Amino acid sequence: MSAATGTARRTWYVFRSNPLTILGLAIVTLVVFLSIFADFITPFPEHVGPIGDFGSMSAPPGGQYLFGTDTLGRDLLTRIAYAYRLALVMAVVVLIISVPVGVTVGLIAGYVGGWVDYALMRITDIFLSIPPLVLAMSIMGFLEPTLINGMLAVTVMWWPWYARLIYNVTRSEAREGYVLAAEIVGASTFHILFREILPNCWPSILTKMTIDIGFVILIASSLSFLGLGVQPPTPDLGSMVADGAKYMPDAWWLTVFPAIAILLVVLGFNLVGDGLREAFEADA
Amino acid sequence: MTVRQPVLAIRDLSLSFRGAGGDSEVLHSISLHVNAGEKVALVGESGSGKSVTARLAMGLLQGTRGARASGSIRFAGTEIIAGGQEIARLRGTRVTMIFQDPTSALNPTFTIRTQFRQVLRSSNPRLSSREADLMAEAGLADVQIDNPRRVLDSYAFQLSGGMNQRVMIAMALISRPRLLIADEPGTALDVTVQAQTLKLMHDLTERLGTAVLLISHNLGVVREFADRIYVIYRGSMVEHGLTSQLFRAPHHPYTRALLSAVPRITGAELPGIVERSDEFLRPLYVHAGCGEPGGAGS
Amino acid sequence: MNSVARILLARTAAAAIVLIGVSMLIFTIARVIPGDPARIALGPLATAEQVEALRTARHLDESLPVQYGYFVRDVFHGNLGTSFYTNRPVTTDIAQFLPASLELIFAAGFLMVVLGIPLGIVSAHFRGGGVDHVGRLLALLSVCTPAFVWGVILQLVFAYFWPIFPLEGQISATAVLPPRATGFITIDALLAGNWSVFVDALYHLALPALALAMAGIGQTARLTRANMVDTYDRPFVEMARAYGFPPLAIATRFAFRPAFIPTLTILGLDFAALLGNAFLVEKVFVWPGISRYGVEVIIRKDLDAIVGTVLIIAAAFLIMNIIVDLLVVLINPRIRLAEKRT
Numbered sequence: 001m002s003a004a005t006g007t008a009r010r011t012w013y014v015f016r017s018n019p020l021t022i023l024g025l026a027i028v029t030l031v032v033f034l035s036i037f038a039d040f041i042t043p044f045p046e047h048v049g050p051i052g053d054f055g056s057m058s059a060p061p062g063g064q065y066l067f068g069t070d071t072l073g074r075d076l077l078t079r080i081a082y083a084y085r086l087a088l089v090m091a092v093v094v095l096i097i098s099v100p101v102g103v104t105v106g107l108i109a110g111y112v113g114g115w116v117d118y119a120l121m122r123i124t125d126i127f128l129s130i131p132p133l134v135l136a137m138s139i140m141g142f143l144e145p146t147l148i149n150g151m152l153a154v155t156v157m158w159w160p161w162y163a164r165l166i167y168n169v170t171r172s173e174a175r176e177g178y179v180l181a182a183e184i185v186g187a188s189t190f191h192i193l194f195r196e197i198l199p200n201c202w203p204s205i206l207t208k209m210t211i212d213i214g215f216v217i218l219i220a221s222s223l224s225f226l227g228l229g230v231q232p233p234t235p236d237l238g239s240m241v242a243d244g245a246k247y248m249p250d251a252w253w254l255t256v257f258p259a260i261a262i263l264l265v266v267l268g269f270n271l272v273g274d275g276l277r278e279a280f281e282a283d284a
Numbered sequence: 285m286t287v288r289q290p291v292l293a294i295r296d297l298s299l300s301f302r303g304a305g306g307d308s309e310v311l312h313s314i315s316l317h318v319n320a321g322e323k324v325a326l327v328g329e330s331g332s333g334k335s336v337t338a339r340l341a342m343g344l345l346q347g348t349r350g351a352r353a354s355g356s357i358r359f360a361g362t363e364i365i366a367g368g369q370e371i372a373r374l375r376g377t378r379v380t381m382i383f384q385d386p387t388s389a390l391n392p393t394f395t396i397r398t399q400f401r402q403v404l405r406s407s408n409p410r411l412s413s414r415e416a417d418l419m420a421e422a423g424l425a426d427v428q429i430d431n432p433r434r435v436l437d438s439y440a441f442q443l444s445g446g447m448n449q450r451v452m453i454a455m456a457l458i459s460r461p462r463l464l465i466a467d468e469p470g471t472a473l474d475v476t477v478q479a480q481t482l483k484l485m486h487d488l489t490e491r492l493g494t495a496v497l498l499i500s501h502n503l504g505v506v507r508e509f510a511d512r513i514y515v516i517y518r519g520s521m522v523e524h525g526l527t528s529q530l531f532r533a534p535h536h537p538y539t540r541a542l543l544s545a546v547p548r549i550t551g552a553e554l555p556g557i558v559e560r561s562d563e564f565l566r567p568l569y570v571h572a573g574c575g576e577p578g579g580a581g582s
Numbered sequence: 583m584n585s586v587a588r589i590l591l592a593r594t595a596a597a598a599i600v601l602i603g604v605s606m607l608i609f610t611i612a613r614v615i616p617g618d619p620a621r622i623a624l625g626p627l628a629t630a631e632q633v634e635a636l637r638t639a640r641h642l643d644e645s646l647p648v649q650y651g652y653f654v655r656d657v658f659h660g661n662l663g664t665s666f667y668t669n670r671p672v673t674t675d676i677a678q679f680l681p682a683s684l685e686l687i688f689a690a691g692f693l694m695v696v697l698g699i700p701l702g703i704v705s706a707h708f709r710g711g712g713v714d715h716v717g718r719l720l721a722l723l724s725v726c727t728p729a730f731v732w733g734v735i736l737q738l739v740f741a742y743f744w745p746i747f748p749l750e751g752q753i754s755a756t757a758v759l760p761p762r763a764t765g766f767i768t769i770d771a772l773l774a775g776n777w778s779v780f781v782d783a784l785y786h787l788a789l790p791a792l793a794l795a796m797a798g799i800g801q802t803a804r805l806t807r808a809n810m811v812d813t814y815d816r817p818f819v820e821m822a823r824a825y826g827f828p829p830l831a832i833a834t835r836f837a838f839r840p841a842f843i844p845t846l847t848i849l850g851l852d853f854a855a856l857l858g859n860a861f862l863v864e865k866v867f868v869w870p871g872i873s874r875y876g877v878e879v880i881i882r883k884d885l886d887a888i889v890g891t892v893l894i895i896a897a898a899f900l901i902m903n904i905i906v907d908l909l910v911v912l913i914n915p916r917i918r919l920a921e922k923r924t
Contacts, residue, residue, distance in 0.1 A: 126603035131858030141880030225730045249742045259731040266726035375826030389817045393839040
């Protein structure tokens with residue numbers, strides 16, 4: 001018991017001793033906070049829709065509009081906060097679906113081997129051989145651009161990465177002593193996969209999931225930049241950049257603030273994920 | 285015969301590392317010397333400081349973050365304690381080193397031929413490939429490799445450990461250095477191969493007049509090879525004498541423990557040493573006639 | 583070199599299988615979508631008969647496997663269908679637009695290697711120091727920023743504020759295009775000896791290629807750094823130092839070579855990933871490439887064009903991966919000589 005808490009404490013110590021990780025944690029906390037409490041802390045929650053302050057259209061940053069307003073007079077800061085909420089929800093949903101699917105495929109293929117392995121990994125390869133964005137785009141192309149469809153498209157393109165990751169880990173773990181011991185005892189395949197091998201995969205999975213939250217948001221913003229994501233008036237970081245690009249360089253704030261917002265959230269989750277990786281490795 | 289200065293003279297060398305928890309002293313004012321053509325062994329277990337001593341003598345450790353060395357290291361009269369350009373120029377030509385695991389010490393992406401050329405050209409940039417290859421072949425013949433051409437065309441991973449060990453010896457001696465430092469040579473090989481290559485190294489350095497500083501944890505190996513032995517324990521020299529003297533009349537309890545453990549297959553724990561005894565904490569014992577040059581053996 | 587040929591064959595066979603799978607995947611998705619493709623193609627003003635006629639002509643009323651059969655037959659005749667957007671065979675469209683994208687991607691790949699690797703080597707050489715930390719942070723920032731943001735920033739800074747580079751397009755509107763040999767305007771201009779057009783094309787290529795490459799540069803730098811740091815701890819690097827080889831030579835040759843092999847594999851993946859991000863950059867810079875074409879046909883739900891484009895892009899991706907695999911085999915003596923054991 002005390003060995004486990006000792007490990008946990010050491011992991012936590014390594015985690016919090018890197019200043020970059022702390023920075024990442026701060027960013028992530030900020031983003032999550034904004035997303036959850038957007039209704040209460042943003043100055044103009046009513047600007048989420050198509051109506052803004054028509055008296056202050058395309059106002060530069062300053063005064064009551066900290067980041068300025070867009071062409072419809074909507075407060076940029078508010079819209080960014082709500083866009084964060086949407087982005088986080090999307091990332092979480094995508095990962096909640098794609099990770100279990102990918103991990104299961106990887107576990108089965110890696111452990112069972114044989115033609116099951118071959119078939120599953122060839123299918124994974126098929127998905128992986130279409131460059132990431134292209135697959136999501138083409139799926140979106142066939143469907144109406146809504147949030148749900150966007151999530152579907154990104155999920156479909158995301159699971160193979162986890163399949164590949166877990167496949168490699170499982171293949172090396174399958175030869176380890178504890179697996180053989182379980183087999184001899186007569187444990188079911190289900191038990192071996194999910195109660196023996198999977199716990200050893202948690203560090204890689206958690207690290208990757210954390211970093212992926214950022215990358216899902218990045219891909220999603222790329223999709224909506226191209227017009228294949230959520231449609232107006234829903235606030236979305238990618239489409240904000242696309243809309244703002246037309247008014248460069250004069251109304252620079254229309255592009256710069258959403259762009260920084262994207263960069264910030266991706267960076268934050270990346271730093272936290274890197275910190276996790278360091279902490280887990282220190283324990284190895 | 286005039287008294288020549290030693291090829292390597294280390295005096296009162298101390299080394300500490302600055303780490304997260306403060307400074308840790310690794311070497312406590314040790315001294316040793318190697319005369320021209322002599323074979324000297326530095327014996328100790330892992331962690332005793334023998335490897336860092338060797339690396340300091342080559343100027344390899346001085347640049348490391350947090351490493352602080354004090355004292356004196358003279359190579360052929362030149363002070364090199366601070367590392368730097370002087371010793372960097374001498375490395376590979378006047379003083380060379382061979383390593384524990386020969387296969388992993390050779391670069392896996394270059395052929396042996398290319399690596400010989402690199403070594404030869406570092407001291408003589410205008411050397412033609414043809415000349416370099418001829419020298420390499422001669423060097424390989426010296427270490428009794430039968431078909432040098434085939435070996436030269438190979439990569440390290442294609443050759444056996446014993447073969448790679450010979451290649452390393454040949455490479456180290458090809459520039460006729462004054463001092464060869466051998467860091468646990470052959471430890472990664474099996475025992476018979478290790479014995480063969482050590483004999484080879486002994487005969488070849490004898491013929492070329494190269495001085496050797498042999499780093500080892502194995503007194504049995506050292507007995508066949510060295511003229512003089514230094515015993516180091518936890519960063520301090522504990523005994524120093526001619527091979528015959530040391531084996532006949534070991535003084536320090538640690539030396540005695542080492543000897544009683546010979547022969548052994550692996551580097552196991554030494555039984556029966558009581559470290560806190562007065563005997564153990566005695567200062568360095570120097571056998572007759574074996575002082576450090578320029579003063580009594582510290 | 584037997585093993586090389588064998589590996590090439592094995593990879594190509596695997597790629598072919600995968601490509602077939604991709605075609606099935608994308609074909610199925612295309613046919614399974616809600617909505618009537620024929621109606622979409624002809625628009626709301628077409629009559630019911632016209633829609634029906636189109637549906638029969640395109641075999642849209644038959645079962646999925648049959649449709650796929652027609653599709654495969656057509657592909658083997660070099661026919662990828664017709665685009666409703668351009669009213670031309672899809673193959674013609676692809677042949678026109680693909681080279682521009684390839685030019686962009688190769689330029690970006692070149693920048694990735696030429697800028698990313700040295701940055702990684704420098705960072706590894708000074709590991710732990712200030713240079714290293716700054717380098718790593720910059721690399722991370724470039725990875726975390728989407729390509730379209732880079733595009734917009736580069737446009738703003740280097741095309742607006744300091745108008746060094748043109749704003750958009752592949753070539754100036756007033757330039758006379760050289761005769762089309764490869765479809766790469768830069769190469770074609772060189773081949774034709776037309777220096778001014780070559781320079782003009784390079785100027786247009788600069789910003790988009792850089793925007794596309796930024797994430798890749800950062801990733802390459804991080805990867806190179808990590809592999810170099812690992813390699814620095816290996817015994818043969820200590821031996822190189824023991825032989826007095828200068829630190830520069832160690833960084834760029836003795837340590838770099840073995841470190842490059844694991845780098846190359848992932849580099850290949852990153853390079854192929856450029857295919858995906860090209861879409862974003864082509865939109866920002868109005869680059870007449872296949873990615874822009876792809877976005878247009880996707881927005882218009884131009885089925886044949888979408889399937890054809892995705893298929894070609896997947897094929898390009900697979901080919902790039904094969905080439906990278908080959909390079910790895912050629913550079914890594916261990917694989918190349920696997921047969922000749924002494």
